[in-house]
Amino acid sequence: MTNQAAPDWIGLSADSGTLRGWSISGGTVKASTQIELDDTSEPDATVSSLLNALEALPTTAIIACGAWFEPALRAVPCTPLPDKLIPVHMAGRTLHILPGLRQSTPSDVTQSAPAAIAGFQALNPGWDGVICLPGDTTLWVQISAGEVVSFQTYLSGTLAELITGHPLYQTALTGSDWDKATFDRTVEDALSRPEKLAARLFAIHADHLLEETAPALGKARLKGLLIGAEMAAARPYWLGMNIALIGAQSAVAPYVRALQTQGAPATLADADRMLIAGLTAAYRLLQEPTKAQ
Amino acid sequence: MTNQAAPDWIGLSADSGTLRGWSISGGTVKASTQIELDDTSEPDATVSSLLNALEALPTTAIIACGAWFEPALRAVPCTPLPDKLIPVHMAGRTLHILPGLRQSTPSDVTQSAPAAIAGFQALNPGWDGVICLPGDTTLWVQISAGEVVSFQTYLSGTLAELITGHPLYQTALTGSDWDKATFDRTVEDALSRPEKLAARLFAIHADHLLEETAPALGKARLKGLLIGAEMAAARPYWLGMNIALIGAQSAVAPYVRALQTQGAPATLADADRMLIAGLTAAYRLLQEPTKAQ
Structure with a gap:
């Protein structure tokens, strides 16, 4: 049949x-x-x-x-x-x-x-370099001579999801838009002051409460804070390396941008195809x- | 009646x-x-x-x-x-x-x-100095001549709660015990490498999965990572200052310990009494x- x-x-x-x-x-x-x-x-x-x-x-x-x-x-x-x-x-x-x-x-x-x-x-x-796989967690994977030499997993995506769902951010982080200029500034700030993460996260709430900051700015700051700190920690992985990004478009896009502003262009690969x-x-x-x- | x-x-x-x-x-x-x-x-x-x-x-x-x-x-x-x-x-x-x-x-x-x-x-x-109020969020408050001069709020307690409740940590962070020596080591690590937070948080899960690490060690690392990064960010607040801690005993205890190991003794004050x-x-x-x- x-x-x-x-x-x-x-x-x-x-x-x-x-x-x-x-x-x-x-x-x-x-x-x-x-x-x-x-x-x-x-x-x-x-x-x-x-x-x-x-x-x-x-x-x-x-x-x-x-x-x-x-x-x-x-x-x-x-x-x-x-x-x-x-x-x-x-x-x-x-x-x-x-x-x-x-x-x-x-x-x-x-x-x-x-x-x-x-x-x-x-x-x-024959490709050598670093593969970054963003998602619920982000993996940075060092590839050499066909082998996975080392890798490091960051909880960034899960933290973003947990914070977005918390009552404190009920109206501060709605929608999927994120402001690109705010994201760039926040990545720079987080790269140089990663220890400020927990205070800057609270400031997203405070700014929304005091100034009614738009969610697209809050979203950009949330992504920028987590990815900026991660870029500071993963620097030995991406600095001066071949970089490939594998993941859903929405997860990969801010990493492309953050890497570009650090002078580190990345190749994109479709997650399902890989x-x-x-x-x-x-x-x-x-x-x-x-x-x- | x-x-x-x-x-x-x-x-x-x-x-x-x-x-x-x-x-x-x-x-x-x-x-x-x-x-x-x-x-x-x-x-x-x-x-x-x-x-x-x-x-x-x-x-x-x-x-x-x-x-x-x-x-x-x-x-x-x-x-x-x-x-x-x-x-x-x-x-x-x-x-x-x-x-x-x-x-x-x-x-x-x-x-x-x-x-x-x-x-x-x-x-x-007439007391001048810094008051730290740990809880769902931690406030560091600078007091001078009777006035609140400035303050900074950290999302640390809320982050700890969200992570503890996440399915990835279902068995990794049970109970309320936290190992003091592990906490001290983690605070030192987080003070010097605060950008590693999201990777070190994932490592708590990985260690529990691979080595069946006891929850008391995981709890100590969770607290130590968040408080260590916060101490790095709040250094201008506590370094060389009079410090008072106000909060519930369970929230205050790790701060007392972290401050002590940095040579910064704190006065304790009961939250309800204050x-x-x-x-x-x-x-x-x-x-x-x-x-x-």
């Missing part, structure tokens, strides 16, 4: 509360779908439902990544993809999971970035004979 | 979601009660209910302070108490409200601190003939 051939393979990604899936044939995405996740999401039933929606056969290969799969972790320095994926039994079948990465000094962990990093490498062979390229590179591992160690 | 004389006056304070009230006679608190506030709390009914519980007569004077009363604001530099309180009609009677303070450069506002500051001054006449002393000083204003300007 279906007018569509079964896919060659299925890619899954589960992060930030959403399980997404793509059916892929001949190297091309044929269909995609997604399911919102919450604490009550039963893993087997959720994955089954997504696989059915993508018309997976019992024999279709499944490659999966993301924190929701609680992936095994590999210690850096290492390539973003392992020689072999981790087979996990789920929803009555075998999923092949991309491991996450861990770092000891300083302590850090990423359960989902390896797919996008591997995708960027597949599309940019993710699917990474899952594709992982799928190819399944089909290769195991590499000699 | 009551075996208690009507109070001389009633003091009210409304902040952080609680309306508290005290009935006072002969300079002594005779009874106290409180009501939790939320978005549905109807102001007149809430105040009436509290006044009834404290057996206020229709003629009993009422002195009130706190953000919930949306007090008028006076510009610093000024004394924490005005020459005259602001009469406001509420619950069918006149409440005498203590104004808040505002500052233009840098923008800042405090709707509730003046009562505690005035109380501290009443109990410590608040009631401040309301008392305000009550006396009502009874004095208006000062000549």
